[in-house]
Amino acid sequence: MPRRDAAGIDAGGTLVKIAYIKDGVARLRKFRSDRLEEAAAWIGTELPEAPLCLTGGKGAKLAALIGRNTKMMPEFEATCSGVRLLLPPEIAGRAFLLANVGTGTSVHVIDGGRQIRVGGTGLGGGTIVGLSRLLTGIDDYDAIVAAASAGDRGVADLKVRHIYEGMEPPIDGELTASNFGRVPPGAAIGDGRNGTVAREDALASVIGMVGEAVATLCVSAAAAHGLKTIVYIGSSFNGNAPLRRAIESYTCFRGGEPHFVENGEFSGALGALLRLGRRAARV
Template sequence: MNIGIDAGGTLIKVAYMKNDLLEFEKFPIADLEQVASWINGLDNIKICTTGGKATFLKSLLSQKAEQIVEFEATSSGVRYLLATCGITEESYILTNVGTGTSIHHINKSEQQRVGGTGVGGGTMMGLSQLLTGITDYDSIVPLAAKGIRDRIDLKVSQIYKGTVPPIPGDLTASNFGNVDPMVSRTDLEKEELLASVIGMVGETVATVSVLAAGQYGVSSVVFIGSSFIRNEFLKEVVQSYTRLRGANPIFLENGEYSGAIGALLHVSK
């Protein structure tokens, strides 16, 4: 059996073939030693690792493992998923929203990292904890989806009230810029605060992605990453903001496993 492993800053993603079907597993990075023990118990396998914790993972394995650069693995996995979905984009921006956000330009033959931002899933989790005390991802996401951002975020239309704004009024003029000085944090609902955090992350990610798309003359942005897992609210923010700014957003099913898929493809050659 061939196994591809993407050991990142937050999660360990695993891809392998079973009965000719592509299977996935994911584990928190805290379980790295347990994952290594599981792999060490398997026979007749070939392994390829990628990601920031790949070297450490390899040190825990009793079997020899190959290792490839994360960006190469991810772009290879994305090409595979696009082809599987019948999407024929040849040149596009790839935005990987994990703990942070990494942005790449991909065409038929190569990938190039063009930038990124420290705003990503780590920002979402850290600010959510600081503002609400909630640390669990599966609690943060559904609460945020119920929140209304009007008391916290300032829109362009609010600044240009009574006149036609020079840019779309639905754009956020200032994240967290509409908080009344007389309002304390305890006066705001947790849902409002969490919605504004995820809104800021999504809008930042979409904005830098669209700017990169304009720089490279492409119209589509492919979004992947663990921050989108069961997070329809973040997807909606990114999708609407990307379209509002004139680009075409594409979300791939199982996109968070792109690095693991790319590692699997490498070891399966």
């Protein structure tokens, strides 16, 4: 085994993220968290002797399945350490708010070598999947996002322009006055005809609601600490353009400066890898 082989593993509520170095090359890998045995078997085959550092809520369970000595690292510390490796110097070098939008959302202030958790919410990717499942019966995340991308939030959501119909509203008419506030009495999910709400429109409103709530929390938390820069990471953004648009537009409207990080969902795994003294220069 080359001495440089090592892996940082973030076993979260939805995904197991692995940042590893093998034969001197930095790589990334993901597994579903409901398939921990599959992740453990892969680690045993691909990295049989590599030192491992685990973090995340399912880290201890995965470590038991791996069945060899591993290091453990607190989740928040790993994430805040790893995200700096993915940020451009002009952002990493100043204080900023970090929002990790995974199954739920955790919010931190990072200032130099100091990080403090300042809040969070149960809203996140898990909310999107759960509500979408209840409303439409769709289980697959990619299918949910694809359907939502074809939807119109203005069908189920009450916009400011709907309230001020025929008048000039005092604020942006496209702002949401009430999430799902335009759903008529007796309405059900259907094809959008005969008083039903199309599933695409309902799913667009689910994602928009989560995005606006997360952005509102983050902008308020940033302002409370004298910050404007908000860095958004997390697996919920994977292929989810509607969520990113909702968060980006609402963050900007509220005076924040949003930044989205490529491979940001691997921040915890990269931080765990860094704890082993390994730095993935390129991923």
